[in-house]
Amino acid sequence: xxxxxSLHKQAxxxxxxxxxxxxxxxxxxxxxxxxxxxPVFFAWRLLAIKNNxxxxxxxxxxxxxxxxxxxxxxxxxxxxxxxxxxxxxxILLSIKLLESKKQRDYMLLIALAAFIIVTNFLFSQxxxxxxxxxxxxxxITMSLISINLDTTYIPVKKRLKMSASLVAQALPLMIILxxxxxxxxxSLWKLPDDKNSAVTGLSGIMSPGKISNLMQSDAxxxxxxxxxxxxxxxxxxxxxxxxxxxxxETWIEGKQNKNTQAEIETISNKTEYSVTLEPxxxxxxxxxxxxxxxxxxxxxxxxYLLRAKKDIASIYxxxxxxxxxxxxxxxxxxxxxxxxxxxxxxxNKKSIQLGIKWKNDLNxxxxxxxxxxxxxxxENFFYTLEPPLTPGFDPxxxxxxxxxxxxxxxxxxxxTLLMRAAGIPARVVIGYQGGTINPYNNYLTVRxxxxxxxxxxxxxxxxxxxxxxxAAVAPERVESNLNAALNPDESRPFYMHLNSGFLKQIGFYxxxxxxxxxxxxxxxxxxxxxxxxxYFTNKKINYYDIIIAxxxxxxxxxxxxxxxxxxxxxxxxxxNAQKLYIKFCKKMARRGLIKKTYEGPVDFSQRAVEKxxxxxxxxxxxxxxxxxxxxxxxxxxxxxxxxxxxxKNL
Amino acid sequence: xxxxxxxxxDFMARIIEKWASKRLPETxxxxxxxxxxxxxxxxxxxxxxxxxxxxxxxxxxxxxxSSGYMxxxxxxxxxxxxxxxxxxxxxHLKLNSVTTKPVFAGQIARxxxxxxxxxxxxxxxxxxxxxxxxxxxxxxxNDQPASVIEIPQLTKKRGVCKLGCIKAFTEFPLGLFHAWxxxxxxxxxxVYPAPEAHPPAYNFSNLKASGKPSQLTGNDDFAGIRDYQKxxxxxxxxxxAIARSGILQSKLFYSExxxxxxxxxxxxxxxxxxxxxxxxLCRWVIECHNKGIIYGLDIPDKKILxxxxxxxxxxxxxxxxLYGLNQx
Numbered sequence: 001x002x003x004x005x006s007l008h009k010q011a012x013x014x015x016x017x018x019x020x021x022x023x024x025x026x027x028x029x030x031x032x033x034x035x036x037x038x039p040v041f042f043a044w045r046l047l048a049i050k051n052n053x054x055x056x057x058x059x060x061x062x063x064x065x066x067x068x069x070x071x072x073x074x075x076x077x078x079x080x081x082x083x084x085x086x087x088x089x090x091i092l093l094s095i096k097l098l099e100s101k102k103q104r105d106y107m108l109l110i111a112l113a114a115f116i117i118v119t120n121f122l123f124s125q126x127x128x129x130x131x132x133x134x135x136x137x138x139x140i141t142m143s144l145i146s147i148n149l150d151t152t153y154i155p156v157k158k159r160l161k162m163s164a165s166l167v168a169q170a171l172p173l174m175i176i177l178x179x180x181x182x183x184x185x186x187s188l189w190k191l192p193d194d195k196n197s198a199v200t201g202l203s204g205i206m207s208p209g210k211i212s213n214l215m216q217s218d219a220x221x222x223x224x225x226x227x228x229x230x231x232x233x234x235x236x237x238x239x240x241x242x243x244x245x246x247x248x249e250t251w252i253e254g255k256q257n258k259n260t261q262a263e264i265e266t267i268s269n270k271t272e273y274s275v276t277l278e279p280x281x282x283x284x285x286x287x288x289x290x291x292x293x294x295x296x297x298x299x300x301x302x303x304y305l306l307r308a309k310k311d312i313a314s315i316y317x318x319x320x321x322x323x324x325x326x327x328x329x330x331x332x333x334x335x336x337x338x339x340x341x342x343x344x345x346x347x348n349k350k351s352i353q354l355g356i357k358w359k360n361d362l363n364x365x366x367x368x369x370x371x372x373x374x375x376x377x378x379e380n381f382f383y384t385l386e387p388p389l390t391p392g393f394d395p396x397x398x399x400x401x402x403x404x405x406x407x408x409x410x411x412x413x414x415x416t417l418l419m420r421a422a423g424i425p426a427r428v429v430i431g432y433q434g435g436t437i438n439p440y441n442n443y444l445t446v447r448x449x450x451x452x453x454x455x456x457x458x459x460x461x462x463x464x465x466x467x468x469x470x471a472a473v474a475p476e477r478v479e480s481n482l483n484a485a486l487n488p489d490e491s492r493p494f495y496m497h498l499n500s501g502f503l504k505q506i507g508f509y510x511x512x513x514x515x516x517x518x519x520x521x522x523x524x525x526x527x528x529x530x531x532x533x534x535y536f537t538n539k540k541i542n543y544y545d546i547i548i549a550x551x552x553x554x555x556x557x558x559x560x561x562x563x564x565x566x567x568x569x570x571x572x573x574x575x576n577a578q579k580l581y582i583k584f585c586k587k588m589a590r591r592g593l594i595k596k597t598y599e600g601p602v603d604f605s606q607r608a609v610e611k612x613x614x615x616x617x618x619x620x621x622x623x624x625x626x627x628x629x630x631x632x633x634x635x636x637x638x639x640x641x642x643x644x645x646x647x648k649n650l
Numbered sequence: 651x652x653x654x655x656x657x658x659x660d661f662m663a664r665i666i667e668k669w670a671s672k673r674l675p676e677t678x679x680x681x682x683x684x685x686x687x688x689x690x691x692x693x694x695x696x697x698x699x700x701x702x703x704x705x706x707x708x709x710x711x712x713x714x715x716s717s718g719y720m721x722x723x724x725x726x727x728x729x730x731x732x733x734x735x736x737x738x739x740x741x742h743l744k745l746n747s748v749t750t751k752p753v754f755a756g757q758i759a760r761x762x763x764x765x766x767x768x769x770x771x772x773x774x775x776x777x778x779x780x781x782x783x784x785x786x787x788x789x790x791x792n793d794q795p796a797s798v799i800e801i802p803q804l805t806k807k808r809g810v811c812k813l814g815c816i817k818a819f820t821e822f823p824l825g826l827f828h829a830w831x832x833x834x835x836x837x838x839x840x841v842y843p844a845p846e847a848h849p850p851a852y853n854f855s856n857l858k859a860s861g862k863p864s865q866l867t868g869n870d871d872f873a874g875i876r877d878y879q880k881x882x883x884x885x886x887x888x889x890x891a892i893a894r895s896g897i898l899q900s901k902l903f904y905s906e907x908x909x910x911x912x913x914x915x916x917x918x919x920x921x922x923x924x925x926x927x928x929x930x931l932c933r934w935v936i937e938c939h940n941k942g943i944i945y946g947l948d949i950p951d952k953k954i955l956x957x958x959x960x961x962x963x964x965x966x967x968x969x970x971x972l973y974g975l976n977q978x
Binding site: 103104107108111114115117118121122125129130133134137141144145147148149150151152154162166167169170171172173174177178181183184313314521522523524525558561562565566 | 695698699702705706709710711713714715716717718719720721722723724725726727728730731732734735738741774775777787788789791794821822823824825
């Protein structure tokens with residue numbers, strides 16, 4: 001009976017608003033037909049607040065729902081997964097709006113809104129997103145309050161205040177639960193593949209244009225905290241992938257060598273550091289050239305690359321150790337030799353000719369490498385983010401002999417091909433180079449625009465050696481950053497214009513805050529939880545301890561919060577006057593004049609004046625102030641202070 | 651006491667009600683709700699909320715999503731505090747029964763209960779319900795520190811109708827919890843017998859004299875006070891009474907015309923049923939009053955001397971209502 005009460009109109013609007021606002025951040029991720037439909041449905045419902053008959057009939061709602069479901073299936077091929085699921089949820093919520101009239105329907109909608117908030121977190125857990133969602137929770141709480149009121153009008157401001165204070169009171173409980181609720185490592189069920197989602201980051205292949213696209217983004221790729229000193233900028237080569245196969249146009253990882261063992265001969269410059277990797281939905285982990293030790297949870301493959309055991313879908317942290325001076329691949333395996341020398345058939349013939357010519361002209365592989373680097377340096381090569389297009393089957397030929405304008409991927413690609421042609425086993429490495437040191441927290445931030453490609457060649461007695469042909473053309477790229485390497489006249493990505501002076505400082509500051517947020521909150525997991533508790537108890541922690549700690553602190557906080565709610569301070573601010581009046585009455589009572597229960601302040605003061613004519617002015621003034629503040633709602637500190645003084649003088 | 655408890659099957663609700671009835675507070679005409687007698691259970695929405703929390707938690711664990719955890723725990727906190735707030739919304743509510751106007755049997759008695767909050771506490775959307783009636787809701791806020799609600803109750807027979815047990819409940823602020831308390835307020839409503847629809851014509855033969863019917867609103871003697879009616883002249887207004895009660899009231903006077911009658915129990919057939927007798931007498935009283943006749947009542951255990959006026963009518967009707975009942 002109570003549950004079927006239809007809502008009063010002012011409550012309806014305040015339910016619609018937060019529903020729309022929680023969907024809003026999803027708009028860029030939704031297919032265009034949903035982006036079109038959502039506002040239509042919301043507007044429809046908004047119009048129907050005035051006139052319920054505008055709402056569609058049930059069969060029509062059912063039809064719309066069925067068509068939308070079919071639309072999602074056609075568009076994504078599934079209704080599961082992050083984007084498809086979110087789209088489905090958003091469209092279903094807006095369709096449910098069209099048939100919502102009763103309080104019960106709105107309770108369901110509000111529950112759905114909570115779900116949509118969580119789906120937002122699957123895409124972004126940045127500070128602005130989380131703050132926005134906290135505001136949304138406040139709004140949702142307000143809409144719950146609105147639909148649970150009777151018809152008495154409570155102003156929006158007051159309702160908002162109620163919900164804000166409810167959320168504020170819940171924060172201590174949230175903090176305790178967040179810190180102490182036992183965290184389970186790993187997932188409960190297999191995450192569905194999500195091929196539709198686009199994440200900025202390296203792709204597993206290198207073809208012209210792939211990496212220069214990344215240069216447009218200043219999104220954070222990962223952050224690094226070094227235990228000791230941060231190595232020189234030109235030593236910061238973050239290895240990610242090795243590309244063995246070249247078809248004349250594109251470099252790919254290809255089938256990997258499974259037979260050899262990774263053997264590293266460490267020499268000097270040990271560096272210990274921990275990396276906080278932003279999710280990129282791949283298994284790749286990045287490490288300084290060259291990692292030697294790693295935790296068990298990480299796979300170290302025979303190309304000396306680190307791999308996670310599953311795709312990195314949320315922020316991921318690992319601590320490793322690298323040697324900047326090292327020797328690897330002392331013995332070249334048959335597979336490596338064969339693959340490292342393989343040339344693409346029937347393409348880039350001129351480049352291959354050049355390589356063969358170098359092999360014939362020069363004596364040792366070392367001389368060939370030096371000659372090639374000199375070639376890039378002395379000839380008319382340019383480093384630019386906007387290279388001319390090289391269509392056709394021989395992009396390396398076109399680059400080396402025609403355009404000569406390019407970017408790290410062009411240099412790495414052509415250098416590696418030249419080396420192979422000259423009989424030196426070579427491979428392409430992609431990853432990141434450099435990074436920015438944030439002076440506020442001494443973290444090194446590596447961004448997508450630090451993406452880079454270079455080569456490794458195999459030399460007798462030296463093993464695999466890193467060669468960066470880009471450094472031969474634009475040494476600034478390696479020693480400083482991308483911005484320094486570009487020609488002053490070249491147009492730059494937007495973020496580079498912000499990268500100066502005051503804005504740069506703000507950028508560092510924000511980056512430091514963002515980093516702490518990610519380190520302490522987003523990356524908070526069972527390891528950190530255990531570490532936190534052992535810090536306080538000085539002993540090794542198990543799950544049993546965590547549950548006890550949770551139980552105790554939760555009870556304490558819940559108890560204190562409940563007390564706070566149950567015994568609200570007797571007089572709120574506006575009742576200061578009342579407090580003083582009671583004090584006045586008590587003072588009078590001590591002097592022998594007791595206020596009768598039926599007596600108002602004016603009558604009482606008259607009696608008081610009769611009895612103590614000497615205090616007439618004080619009493620009259622006090623009572624006038626009291627009546628002014630309390631009954632004419634003219635509240636200010638001055639008056640209260642005056643009243644306090646008067647009372648003292650009595 | 652059977653107003654239902656959300657989520658519980660009837661037999662369990664009955665057990666709880668039986669237990670609670672032993673814990674009912676003393677019947678008084680003003681009651682302040684206290685913690686000990688406020689019960690609380692989640693509503694259907696509350697259970698739904700819990701299930702959704704579970705889902706969000708499972709998702710957060712699976713995706714190792716810290717913000718998801720945060721949201722789950724924030725909502726948990728809000729839900730928990732919502733429970734405290736729902737309880738507090740009922741706690742310290744003061745109920746004060748105010749006089750109730752008498753009604754005729756079969757009419758709806760409207761029990762007036764004044765609500766206020768202790769120490770200016772606010773109470774939002776509190777509902778009151780008796781056994782067979784729709785709930786009445788009330789809000790006490792800073793803007794409206796007290797309010798009087800009318801709890802309707804259908805009367806069936808003459809006598810004294812007691813308000814009986816009412817259930818005060820609330821689901822404010824979030825609708826996730828249902829807090830309630832059973833209250834027995836000492837509120838009574840006098841129920842007059844239902845006036846007989848087709849009474850036998852009164853034998854006016856024992857009317858003393860056949861003068862013109864007296865004019866109730868004559869100006870001779872003060873007869874009493876009644877609520878202001880349209881047409882009353884301003885000179886009739888009872889200013890003192892208005893000042894006391896705040897309701898427009900008029901003074902009544904009647905002129906002594908000397909035509910008085912007796913409404914007698916024995917005038918009706920001997921074998922007539924008591925209740926029917928009372929109904930007929932009731933109708934006669936009303937007619938006499940309306941016609942301005944001076945009348946007296948003579949029933950077995952009570953005799954009311956002839957008079958007229960509202961007060962007299964009320965006394966007569968009260969005598970009829972309470973006939974044969976032990977009046978305390």
